[in-house]
Amino acid sequence: MAQRVGIVAVAQTKFEEKPGLHIGELLYQASRDVMKQTGLEFKDDGTGIDSTIASGYDLMSGPGGAYMFLGYIVGAWQREDERVIEDGSMAVYYGAAQILSGHADVALVVGYSKETQIDKNLIECLSMDQVYQRRIGLDFVSSAALQAMRYTTKYKITPEQLAKVVVKSRKNAKNNPYAYCCDTITVKDVLRSTMLCDPIRVQEAKPTPVDGACALILANEEKAKKLTKKPVWITGMSSCYDHHELGYRDLANCDSLVTAASKAYKMAGITNPLKEFDVAEISEHYAYQEPLWCEGLGLCGKGEGGKLTDSGKTEMGGELPVNPSGGVLSGIPHCLAGMHSVVECALQLRGEADKRQVKGAKKALAHGVDGPAGQLHCVITLEN
């Protein structure tokens, strides 16, 4: 990248069911928080926030054009205000690109999601193509299950290995005051939980419904240095699409993640991700995704994701702690997972992650995913 983009402030709300709260209140809380941290306001003379980028599925907030009535909360009044209809990591990606383009000096990136007001599965089903896959009733859960079955059978990943991912996630979540689900759980509990969609068990899927919002402020190098003493730099980023039809890909691989990661690593000059990164936040909506995405991210070889989990390298205190925050399996709403990863990574690199802090973290890896069975991946590398 020609110049660096800095994250100068991050915020998140507590993730929980908030049925009584208006969706705008979530946006307001998160965005006000980052504005307070930096002292920035919405101004049109170039001394405040120049641009807002939101992320969130529109159909989740209301039947059509819902964001049209929410934009003003994050400063849309006669200003740049755009919306990415993908996972939040893509909004960060676009925000950084906007700053690199010189079109904005300071950008506010917000993500919001209110699962309590909607059937999440139905909205996800509406992402499938209408003639074939939606007609037979496929949604993101069953797509993921098809991928999980393919992955676990091809590479002999055991149910215990996947259960360990859940146990680790919930254990880590205990240290995270924002996490939704941090109950003590054992491998046995996970394996005994109800089957949701073979081979995915209820405990191996992301807890739902959860509400929450995240916000970050991005700035160009010059302004970032002025705005904070502890800027976190985005060093590499990329997204990549895969086939939509599940049958068109080999579900045991995640080719698009491999491509996205290699592009991002190249920008950041990373050659050995497992060694060079100090912390990683990965969007694992289901337990099998953590080992699979780890393979795609080059943290281990193909088919070795299970062994990586067994080795303890991804635990807190291991070589590369994965999801010290508890990750999506501790309950992060739909569409927010990737942005939450970036927020958590930034906290780690600023040394502000409190009890979940990875000591001396210098380089971090954030990942977001959208689409059925990981169709669209986004990888962002960060440095302090």
Add this chain to the structure above:
Amino acid sequence: MTGERIAIVGVGQTVHKSKRTDVNTAELCAEAVEAALADAQLTMKDIDCVILGSFEPADGYSGPDKWIVPEIGAVGKAGFEMQNVGTTGGVVCATGFNMAASGLFENVLCVAWQKMDEAAGAFGRGGGGANEYWTGQFPMSPITNFARRTYDYMTRSGCTEEHLAMVRVKQDQCAQRNKYAQLKLGLTVEKVMNDFLLAWPIRRLHMCPTTAGSAAIIVCPEQRAKKVSKKPVWVEDWFTCHQGGALTMAEDPQASTLGYACKKIYKRCGIINPKKEIQAWEVYEPASTAELRWMEEVGICEDYTAWKLFEQGRVGTDKEIPFNPSGGVTATNPIGCTPVVRVVEAALQVRGDAEEHQVPGTINRALATAYGGQGENVVFLLKKTL
């Protein structure tokens, strides 16, 4: 601007029709992409980033990009989907411009689409843009919005229904010369004035149609653009000027950010006399009557005087003010894609490739806009030379 200077090297659109039963939405997009690639003399291999978008409520999808991507051959490429009601296409272009200017990509493809023949049932119960639970209690639609806007405009300016009809006739005359336009009706002032009244003073002919269509543009940073294209159209500046529900039509019937956006962008680009310095205009007018107000807001004439220009017959493709030479949105309106069509048409004008509806003389600068929601706008300035 610290980023790269950028240019549009290829544009493409489908022939816009009210119905397309021979293709599905993804195949419709592929047609536009094929056209844009052919125009740029590039292949899909060259493209490294795709930005997609459509007005989702009329699409039947939540995140339709996932399904469109393989059909346009964009598997393995970077990208994401953007959306913002009517300005979706504008946001798609702005995002594409940002991506190209960021220096991260060499060739950025922006695609937007809408297949309105499928969406006829989209605006039933609880649907159609009405989201906050009480706005859903009034039959609010662009028709009622523009009825109110126009009513207010007529009271303030003193223009008559006949002037509104003149605007529509001009648009039709322009559309007749555009082979991609949907409605080519051969209208006269009498015909328009006798048309079915939807909500006074809006007649059926004044409103934009529903269209199945798609459009695509390819954007490159400076070095690459000079290498691949003989006629790059430089993107001078762009500004996404939204208002996010800050004002409803009830609060201000003239709510619009267009004037503000234009003032800001003219200042940034050092434009003092827009009427002279910009030679072609492609402005998103969801109703023909809106064109009057938009002409004033973009700085062609004083507030509430635009109707006089029509009375004097000064607006048209080969006339003093070439406003919407393509026929505009009242002739063609694939909602989410419409702003991209505006940019495509503006680029064609700058290149001198608009064929029958080409504005005579050299087009050094062209302005394109997007409109959406209750007065949200995106403004683009394109120019011939750097």
Add this chain to the structure above:
Amino acid sequence: MLKKEEPQDPAVAFRYPRVITYKHSLGYQSKFAHALKMGRIIATKCPVDGRCTIPPRIVCPMHHVRQTEWVDQGQRGKLLSAFKINFPMFDSRTGDLKSWETPIVSIELEGGARMDGWCAEKDTEKLKSGMILEAVWRPPEERKGRVDDILYWKPV
């Protein structure tokens, strides 16, 4: 303005009916709904310039300050504009096509906020900007905390 669809060959085109149920939390707007149930109209007020807004907003869009103050808007208002819809349009409550015989009016309330409503006077010729209208409410037991708890506005 939907035409009745002729039966289609599903291999060419087919219908995909769907229902999405939203459980919208009104949150900070709940007070507005409670007020409607009580037969009152209230609006949020910007602490900077005093502008009152309906729908109530969490922050002032222009000044970006939290709006916590609510102001009673009275029962009367000044007519700003009126127009009539001459064609059947969807009732978004029921999904049916419906003819709309009463004009939609936009009113500036006594408290300064502006809102939409239906008007009792069907002849738009008789509706002049600036005339005073008064709210006519549903009986209290029928009110649901929605804007249509106001049946219509009638000229005073």
Add this chain to the structure above:
Amino acid sequence: MTPQIKKSVADIPEEPIVVEVQAHSNFLVTVGNTGNKFLTEIRDNKTIMGIKCPQCKKVYVPPRTHCPTCFTRMSEWVKLSGKGTLETYTVVRYQEPYMPKEPPYAYGVIKLDGADTGIVHLIGGVDLSKIKVGMKIEPVFKEQREGSILDIDYFKPIG
């Protein structure tokens, strides 16, 4: 205008209200010429067709107009036997209104013989606990076919 009435708003309660709104829509989904050919072959001839890319030589099922890897227009149809191998499967045990059957039921990705891609469809005619990855399967067509992907009732194990 009458003088402004200043009534207190203190007596108006604030407790949150949740409103249920139902959004109905009824989209007309266009299949397109390519999809039409595929679906009518299933309906009229109980035949599953693939489409072949002239450049990549890959055969795609379900078909599409452009090759997803090289963006070439495809028009060469390939008749497939319908028999194939089960690549992966799942058994759905939760219920949603958009599902075609009462759970539990199974989905599978089926790699059809002669095609380079798999197709996702329902798996049936077998005890759900006995479905195995790698088993050979074939389609079972509905008696009454209307021209949709659901004209294939399900895929069942051969023998």
